Amino acid sequence: MEQLLDIQGLSVEVLNGGRYYKAVEQVGFQIGKGETVGLVGESGCGKSLTALSIMGLLPETARAGGRVLFRGRDLLSLTEEEKCVFRGRDISIVFQEPMTALNPLVPVGRQIAEAFLLHHTGSRAEAREAAIGMMRQVGLSRAPSLYWEYPHQLSGGMKQRVVICMALINRPALLIADEPTTALDVTIQFQILELIRQLNRTLSATVLFISHDLGVVKEVCSRLLVMYAGLIVEEGGTEDVLRHPMHPYTRQLLASIPTAQNRGRDLYSIPGAVAPLDKRKPDVCPFSDRCAQASAVCFSAAPALRGLNGRRVRCFLAGGEAIERC
Numbered sequence: 385m386e387q388l389l390d391i392q393g394l395s396v397e398v399l400n401g402g403r404y405y406k407a408v409e410q411v412g413f414q415i416g417k418g419e420t421v422g423l424v425g426e427s428g429c430g431k432s433l434t435a436l437s438i439m440g441l442l443p444e445t446a447r448a449g450g451r452v453l454f455r456g457r458d459l460l461s462l463t464e465e466e467k468c469v470f471r472g473r474d475i476s477i478v479f480q481e482p483m484t485a486l487n488p489l490v491p492v493g494r495q496i497a498e499a500f501l502l503h504h505t506g507s508r509a510e511a512r513e514a515a516i517g518m519m520r521q522v523g524l525s526r527a528p529s530l531y532w533e534y535p536h537q538l539s540g541g542m543k544q545r546v547v548i549c550m551a552l553i554n555r556p557a558l559l560i561a562d563e564p565t566t567a568l569d570v571t572i573q574f575q576i577l578e579l580i581r582q583l584n585r586t587l588s589a590t591v592l593f594i595s596h597d598l599g600v601v602k603e604v605c606s607r608l609l610v611m612y613a614g615l616i617v618e619e620g621g622t623e624d625v626l627r628h629p630m631h632p633y634t635r636q637l638l639a640s641i642p643t644a645q646n647r648g649r650d651l652y653s654i655p656g657a658v659a660p661l662d663k664r665k666p667d668v669c670p671f672s673d674r675c676a677q678a679s680a681v682c683f684s685a686a687p688a689l690r691g692l693n694g695r696r697v698r699c700f701l702a703g704g705e706a707i708e709r710c
């Protein structure tokens with residue numbers, strides 16, 4: 385498989401009250417062409433900062449270290465002009481809230497056509513044709529008339545489809561979707577997930593899908609990266625991870641997915657919360673304060689991410705007897 389993205393030792397520090405705090409640490413993973421990879425973890429784990437580092441869109445109060453190789457080129461070392469050329473053409477991003485990407489004053493179709501013209505020399509008519517074609521592909525069937533409608537005339541799900549059109553109109557090699565369905569209601573959420581799956585199949589779109597909800601990520605992705613407190617704590621094929629989660633945090637995320645059995649009942653949620661940046665302890669396991677299995681070793685040092693049975697896990701107990709019993 386051709387490798388598209390190769391992230392090595394990515395760290396992101398953010399400025400808070402005059403001090404820099406590490407919000408993303410030692411993050412490394414690869415994405416091959418045509419893959420759908422999921423990045424999952426609770427809010428505050430560093431998923432969005434990871435995505436923004438790839439896009440070169442970090443806020444001014446954040447700084448990244450490490451390497452983000454895209455087709456062998458380090459994106460962290462691009463100039464602003466170079467970033468503008470690659471953004472949208474090579475990698476696109478879709479955020480949770482469609483209105484962050486849409487201009488309320490411009491008809492939606494025209495916004496897609498303008499995104500097309502950013503990276504193509506063509507006439508307005510060609511751009512309109514491309515936009516309408518893309519709108520049809522994402523299931524906006526009233527495409528020609530919808531072209532002239534304004535964002536406020538569209539439902540949330542339709543707006544997110546328009547944003548996906550803008551992200552895909554230049555056929556980027558990689559689509560990053562950061563919580564793309566979190567603001568939508570459940571039925572619409574399902575339709576957008578189905579759309580992303582279909583775009584992966586029909587356009588061979590490579591997707592990095594980010595969500596706090598493992599139940600959503602598992603629907604779309606063939607490989608999972610689990611992030612906790614700025615670190616990758618588990619990685620593996622989706623089916624493997626679901627069948628045999630190795631990290632206690634992954635097991636807790638799994639237990640929080642609504643199922644046919646527990647629907648309607650109070651959903652299990654993981655006790656406690658991810659430590660805020662100024663309360664993190666670099667020399668113990670980051671999950672030790674919330675882990676029911678934690679033993680002395682977990683409070684004595686920080687575990688490394690290690691390979692185990694073709695997967696990766698950052699837990700002292702994984703693979704040992706202790707983990708089999710829990």
Ligand SMILES: Nc1ncnc2c1ncn2[C@@H]1O[C@H](COP(=O)(O)OP(=O)(O)O)[C@@H](O)[C@H]1O
Pocket residue numbers: 398399400407425426427428429430431432433434443445446660661
């Ligand atoms: N611009 C910023 N300034 C200060 N802290 C930030 C900034 N952006 C994110 N953070 C902090 O970094 C951590 C990771 O944030 P984020 O990547 O948004 O997490 P996630 O997307 O997993 O919810 C959080 O603790 C968040 O509060």
Ligand SMILES: [Mg+2]
Pocket residue numbers: 431432433562563
């Ligand atoms: Mg986020």
